[in-house]
Amino acid sequence: MALIEWRDEFSLGIAEVDHEHRELIDLINAAYAHMQDDESAAEIDDFLGEIYARIAAHFALEEKMMRERGYDQLAEHKSEHETLLDDIRDLMDAYEDGVLSGETELAAKLQAWFTEHFRTQDARLHRKLG
Numbered sequence: 660m661a662l663i664e665w666r667d668e669f670s671l672g673i674a675e676v677d678h679e680h681r682e683l684i685d686l687i688n689a690a691y692a693h694m695q696d697d698e699s700a701a702e703i704d705d706f707l708g709e710i711y712a713r714i715a716a717h718f719a720l721e722e723k724m725m726r727e728r729g730y731d732q733l734a735e736h737k738s739e740h741e742t743l744l745d746d747i748r749d750l751m752d753a754y755e756d757g758v759l760s761g762e763t764e765l766a767a768k769l770q771a772w773f774t775e776h777f778r779t780q781d782a783r784l785h786r787k788l789g
């Protein structure tokens with residue numbers, strides 16, 4: 660079973676953004692599937708690194724857009740992005756140290772962030788700047 664199922668409520672109605680959000684979800688689901696298949700730590704690590712890079716790029720794109728358009732909640736949105744990235748770093752470190760309680764912890768965290776961030780900050784951003 661996929662970790663995060665795409666739901667209609669995630670859709671912001673902007674094709675480009677929805678496409679990127681779907682890609683992020685696919686990537687996270689793939690990482691989760693690899694973990695469940697008990698693949699080597701190096702492979703999982705590569706996946707987590709890829710997720711981090713893709714998410715960072717996506718956030719950078721949103722922040723650029725917010726700066727260019729003078730978005731009123733740039734600081735707040737950006738700080739949420741930074742928290743998410745820090746959390747991913749922590750998860751990667753925990754995984755490397757072998758103290759990540761596997762799927763459950765990763766699953767719970769990623770799912771909570773993404774569903775929340777899409778629905779709140781991103782939804783507002785795209786509603787405003789649409």
Ligand SMILES: [Fe+2]
Nearest residue numbers: 721776780781
């Ligand atoms: Fe965002």
Ligand SMILES: [Fe+2]
Nearest residue numbers: 680717721781
């Ligand atoms: Fe986003």
